[in-house]
Amino acid sequence: MNTSTKIVTTLVVLLSTSLAFAQDEDIGEKDELKIAALEALIMVPPEQALPRVRKILEGNSSDDVKESALFILSQMDLPEAQTLLVETARTSEGALQEEAIQMIGVGGDPAALSALKGMYEVGDIDIRQAVLEALMIAHDVDAVMEIAMAAEAEAEFEAAVEMLAVMDATEELRSLRDRPGMSGALIEAFIISDDAETLREFALDGSNKERQLEAIEALGIVDGDQAGATLMSIYQGTDDEEIRGAVLDGMLIADYDDGILELYRASSDPTEKTELLEYLTMMDSEALWEIIDAALEGED
Amino acid sequence: MNDEKLTLYYYNDGLSRDERQQVVNMLASEQDVAKRYQSICRQLDSLAEVEVATAPPDMVERWHESINRAARAAVVVSPKPVLHTWSFIWGAAITAALAIGIGIGIYVSGDNASEVIVPNTLVTSSRNSNAFVRGLQVHLRESEQGLSATPFNSTADRTLLIMSIIEQNRLFERVAQQNDSDGLARVLRSFELVLVRLAADDISAQEAAELQTKLLFELNVVLTKLARDTSDESQTI
Numbered sequence: 001m002n003t004s005t006k007i008v009t010t011l012v013v014l015l016s017t018s019l020a021f022a023q024d025e026d027i028g029e030k031d032e033l034k035i036a037a038l039e040a041l042i043m044v045p046p047e048q049a050l051p052r053v054r055k056i057l058e059g060n061s062s063d064d065v066k067e068s069a070l071f072i073l074s075q076m077d078l079p080e081a082q083t084l085l086v087e088t089a090r091t092s093e094g095a096l097q098e099e100a101i102q103m104i105g106v107g108g109d110p111a112a113l114s115a116l117k118g119m120y121e122v123g124d125i126d127i128r129q130a131v132l133e134a135l136m137i138a139h140d141v142d143a144v145m146e147i148a149m150a151a152e153a154e155a156e157f158e159a160a161v162e163m164l165a166v167m168d169a170t171e172e173l174r175s176l177r178d179r180p181g182m183s184g185a186l187i188e189a190f191i192i193s194d195d196a197e198t199l200r201e202f203a204l205d206g207s208n209k210e211r212q213l214e215a216i217e218a219l220g221i222v223d224g225d226q227a228g229a230t231l232m233s234i235y236q237g238t239d240d241e242e243i244r245g246a247v248l249d250g251m252l253i254a255d256y257d258d259g260i261l262e263l264y265r266a267s268s269d270p271t272e273k274t275e276l277l278e279y280l281t282m283m284d285s286e287a288l289w290e291i292i293d294a295a296l297e298g299e300d
Numbered sequence: 301m302n303d304e305k306l307t308l309y310y311y312n313d314g315l316s317r318d319e320r321q322q323v324v325n326m327l328a329s330e331q332d333v334a335k336r337y338q339s340i341c342r343q344l345d346s347l348a349e350v351e352v353a354t355a356p357p358d359m360v361e362r363w364h365e366s367i368n369r370a371a372r373a374a375v376v377v378s379p380k381p382v383l384h385t386w387s388f389i390w391g392a393a394i395t396a397a398l399a400i401g402i403g404i405g406i407y408v409s410g411d412n413a414s415e416v417i418v419p420n421t422l423v424t425s426s427r428n429s430n431a432f433v434r435g436l437q438v439h440l441r442e443s444e445q446g447l448s449a450t451p452f453n454s455t456a457d458r459t460l461l462i463m464s465i466i467e468q469n470r471l472f473e474r475v476a477q478q479n480d481s482d483g484l485a486r487v488l489r490s491f492e493l494v495l496v497r498l499a500a501d502d503i504s505a506q507e508a509a510e511l512q513t514k515l516l517f518e519l520n521v522v523l524t525k526l527a528r529d530t531s532d533e534s535q536t537i
Contacts, residue, residue: 035517038519039517039521039524042521042524042528043523043524043528064510064513064514067514068514068517071518071521072518072521073484075487075521075522075525102490102493105486105490106486106487107492108482108483108486108488133493136489137486137489137490137493138484138486139477139482139485139489
């Protein structure tokens with residue numbers, strides 16, 4: 001008896017034993033046994049493992065057991081395994097369906113991945129999210145881009161561009177930058193993808209104030225110390241209170257207390273100085289005590 | 301005497317008694333073999349002796365502040381936080397913080413804690429490809445052990461542990477993708493989704509337990525598959 005045959009024999013015994021336990025053993029124990037048997041299936045030839053996984057998926061096992069079976073399927077290099085994943089994704093419901101969809105992404109089979117498009121079109125919000133996650137796992141940038149371009153509702157667009165950002169699809173995201181009414185979703189995507197260059201352009205572009213305000217704060221998140229010079233130039237180049245407030249928030253986020261200190265020292269407006277001091281206090285700046293002492297002594 | 305045999309000797313794995321004795325003899329008689337073996341030991345020790353460094357409290361506090369600031373600046377509130385990609389911003393933030401703050405990686409050199417070996421360089425030859433697989437096995441095994449050993453009610457410890465696992469996971473995912481190991485890269489991405497959910501503040505103990513069980517199962521399967529592939533059982537899945 002060779003090793004594979006021994007393993008298969010052991011598995012058959014394990015699976016049979018788990019069925020025999022059904023009537024008088026705790027469900028948790030039964031599930032544990034089935035899951036252990038499924039884990040061992042990774043060691044046997046896929047042609048022998050597949051019918052057993054199919055039996056689990058078509059039977060009355062718990063969702064936990066079936067989800068484990070789906071992961072085993074995703075690890076099989078057999079077209080029939082990927083077909084079974086698609087079948088399960090189409091015919092199951094709820095969490096099991098979402099898991100089957102994700103496992104299609106883990107499997108990465110092109111034919112199975114192409115079936116996700118139809119599921120996305122007819123699916124609810126959870127199914128659509130599961131499809132996006134599967135495409136992210138499979139790193140299928142084109143498919144996610146297609147969804148983003150076809151999206152009409154802001155929430156749908158947002159979910160797709162965020163996934164593009166997670167996938168570091170910088171060029172694809174930049175090609176969507178002028179999509180009207182979607183600046184919030186795009187700014188967030190540029191934050192996730194760490195695209196300081198595009199955010200800097202938005203932050204300096206006064207033609208769309210809402211987008212500019214969001215981009216200024218976002219710049220502080222992604223660009224850290226590098227954001228300092230840009231934020232300083234925006235602050236010094238405007239009298240707009242909203243924009244100045246966004247710049248200070250950006251500096252706070254970037255922990256750029258040197259910039260705020262410089263603005264404090266350059267300012268002769270008591271109201272502005274008070275506001276800048278508040279920011280330095282929030283940032284727990286090292287220069288704070290020096291400034292407070294100077295202010296108390298009546299110096300600049 | 302090739303490096304692969306020396307590596308197997310190091311791991312006390314895969315060599316017959318005669319082969320081991322042959323290695324012992326060679327090490328005693330051949331100076332260049334002994335030198336190569338020492339070098340391999342140093343490299344493998346650095347993989348095996350990985351410890352997740354505990355970050356100083358003030359650094360942890362600064363991360364939390366940074367994360368809170370980032371959260372305040374968030375434009376969109378997630379309707380489904382455990383799945384929402386905002387979690388990935390959080391992930392990116394901690395990744396950056398970890399990259400700066402502590403050498404948590406498997407590839408931290410044993411000789412110099414600040415020197416991180418770039419993972420891509422580890423897979424440019426079959427020997428290094430083996431090192432990559434070994435490293436990945438260590439990562440998966442330690443993830444499994446770490447998650448099993450950390451109680452659900454120890455939120456801060458769990459968060460730090462998961463942060464470090466995510467960071468390492470991303471390194472391996474990148475290396476796998478760059479080296480056409482697409483299957484591994486996909487599995488590692490799916491692990492990250494589960495890890496991000498596990499790290500969510502609003503997760504219940506029961507949900508965390510279920511996710512952890514799922515993740516441990518998948519880690520085990522991948523470890524088994526890697527071990528199987530390493531031992532070249534060509535007729536299996």
